[in-house]
Amino acid sequence: MADESSCPARCVFLLQMNVAKLQKMVGDVRTGGKGTVRRKKKAVHKSNTTDDKRLQAALKRSGVNTIPDIEEVLLMRKDNNGLVFTNPKVQANITALTYVVSGPSVLKSSSEIMKSLVTSMGGLANIMQAVNPAFAPEGGVQEPEGDDEVPTLVENFEEVVNVKA
Template sequence: MNREKLIKMAGAVRTGGKGSVRRKKKAVHKTTTTDDKRLQSTLKRIGVSAIPAIEEVNIFKDDVVIQFVNPKVQASIAANTWVVSGSPQTKKLQDILPGIINQLGPDNLDNLRRLAEQFQKQTPAGGAAAAQEEDDDDVPELVPGETFEAAAEESKA
């Protein structure tokens, strides 16, 4: 390297004027994780409290289950807020279902059956027929020969 380039580099590192002490190391500003701090302060404002001794959390979404093993769970019942933090694993419902059924118990097994029946009704094959039956119950049919305009004129008179 040439002398001029070295002098130029040394001048860029000085903190003061000519003759002042040079910095030994350039200060590296670390970006703090402000998102996590803001989230924790917001949760504290809501009033969440930690719920201990939870070994597993399963979140069901369509045919996928998001599973947290040994998560940190916080809740605020008044604000209807639940916070689950940890490392998630995404699994298929068919793979995890046998293990979950053993954990449910008899009361929740009935709820699971009802959910499965509702899911089957919402599928495209059975969903159209169920929707048509509901529509028939909601709107009564018009009497032959009458129109809405004629009924509105009669009510005004």
């Protein structure tokens, strides 16, 4: 490298700027105080897993049990929108009236929810029939009348047992 006398004044100024820039970069790399390891980026600790573990431990202490085979949970809100959970994990402690629903959710409007309910229940005719049997279609399955009562006993079973013995 040439000495300073052969280098113009501009070269010395650039050399000094580079040294200052390098010192600034070295200072930015250090994440802690003096004597700590130099790293490019600060390690981010995820506390999400610890929060999950703490929540599960609290739920276990409260005595919730998993309810299997629930395909969908719908929670209506005051603004007529609803949270729809598809294939959620549902846990409950029925005696304490505690229910826990976890899983991915989607916010839907009430019109979208009604459309999906009507299609899943098999149409408006089936819903009306479930609400009030008077809305049953004319050609539908009808129950025979008079079968609501318990039939009277015609024979005495004790006589049949005594005859065979």
